[in-house]
Amino acid sequence: MRTAVIGLGLIGGSLLRALAAGGHEVTGFDADPATRELARESGFSIAGSVTDAVRHSEVTALAVPLTVLPRVAAELAGHDGLVTDVTSVKGPVRDLMGARRFVGGHPMAGKETSGFAVSEADLFAGCAWVLCLEPHETDLADWLSLARLVTSMGARVVPVTAAEHDVAVAQISHVPHLFAAVLAEQIAGNPLAGALAAGSFRDGTRVAATRAELTAAMCGGNVTAVRGELRQLIGDLERMATALEQADPVAALIPHLEPGARARRAWPAVPGAPERLPASVGALLDLGRSGGWVTSVGDGEVVALRPESDRKLL
Template sequence: MAVIGLGLIGGSLLKALAAAGHEVTGYDADPGTRELAGAAGSIAEAVTGAELVVLAVPLPVLPAVFAELSGHDGLITDVTSVKGPVRDLAAKHRIRRFVGGHPMAGKETSGFAAADPALFDGCAWVLCLETSEPETGEPETGEPETDLADWLTAATLFTALGARVVPARAAEHDRAVAEVSHVPHLVAAALARRLVGNPLAATLGAGSFRDGTRVAATRAELIAAMCGGNAPAVSDVLGAVIDDLGLRLDELAAADPVAALVPALRQAGDARRAWPPRPGEAAEDPAGVDELLALGRAGGWVTAVAENRATVSTMRPESGRNPS
């Protein structure tokens, strides 16, 4: 196996795969990181003979990396936080076997020095399962475009690392991460900007400010790359959040603002207290495209793949714990 890009995620994956007994090599554009990781001297050297290649580089770098991998016979996956553009790049560069991926894992430190082989324990790891169904409207059965055998290979590997593999189409993933990751970074940045030229507020800031702005400390270039790379979904979700805040403005202008604010705040509080959803009962499901996508849309995940690849061990959220 080969990991291209040895920052926090790529470096952690390199270490996790090695700890699990896999033969793995890596490559990073930074000479210091290559030396620290004992990595290969080039992408070509790293991927020679690799059955699986994981791309852990920033989205703007992916076109050049895909160009080097065109014609590679092994399975390729990635860990990029936006999936639609990566899917399109893979198709453009005629990548023969590709399964888009995104582990929902990380921490505020970065670089290979911060890599942790236990980073993926219990994390949700999206693996994209593309079909020919339209990306708008109600989900319907479509012809599979992702090779199911390749998807199950990736799912087998990442569940063995302790991840909860969530099947989803790229468009579904991009909308969901806009809601729970990308737009929250922009909201946190907007709140953190209230400190600029405001020393009194900085002195009075406490728990709610700390919790609401934590991710604003992420490097600006990283936030910009993930939000800009997912611009259509982020714009849609950010517009919905702005509309919701506009309703709060209307409620604040009401004759009784306290009473007017309560219903929406209560709904938000109920949703937050019910998160994260508790796992329900374990099940065995057919390892089919339609069944896997239905699992992901229900908020469920795969915990293991049967040796014969005919079934998967699954878990769904406990009924009543995931409010609509």
């Protein structure tokens, strides 16, 4: 398949590498001349402009920051190929793309480092990759074509709407980035705390090392969902603070801690046996909402897995 990747940072660069490794004809472009040169030196076909990169592309992936997307989208005027993206917010991108052939995407993969130099061809192996499926809007044939491409890179395709995606990632990605930043700041100017910090601090603050501009753009682009989920987290923490004021703080804290402990011990969910599902919007969205994912795409059907407790045989 003839493909193009616009933006060659960690995700875009990894996608360029993965597509090339899969035997696809892929052309890349990045606004930064130094990044373009680095990618060329690595053996990839790199165009000098967005227009040149997508000229013969059947599928174009936009891997640029949300703030840059309007300018890049404008440069796609007249391009009739299928367009997807990898940004961590889907509602604003859906609104921006309008009537264009578009399927919103978000690979749940990454590292706290960024740039083409740290990109990896196998970054997406085993990761969940959201492909948005909007009833009465997304072309199902386009969605299945993209799902087939994504699963060929070893990713698990999760079908959801843009709105459902944005709430879920606020809960498990965007708000945790904000919380990690506050937690990491505890060692600033406190060398003793830094010396004593160990596993819980390391695991809870890993994403705090992400560039502040990237985290701010991610959370600011999903402001409604992030604000709501952040207030929920703050409320839960305030209830724990109230529990610590009780005569028996140990007993008072336990009911607040047990639900999270149970949830974490049960994650990740154990998948049930593979299912064959009809390639229909309803069946696919039901799969995604149950926590399931597509592993491969056939003719008129998909092979899927879902958490054992929620599995429904169709």
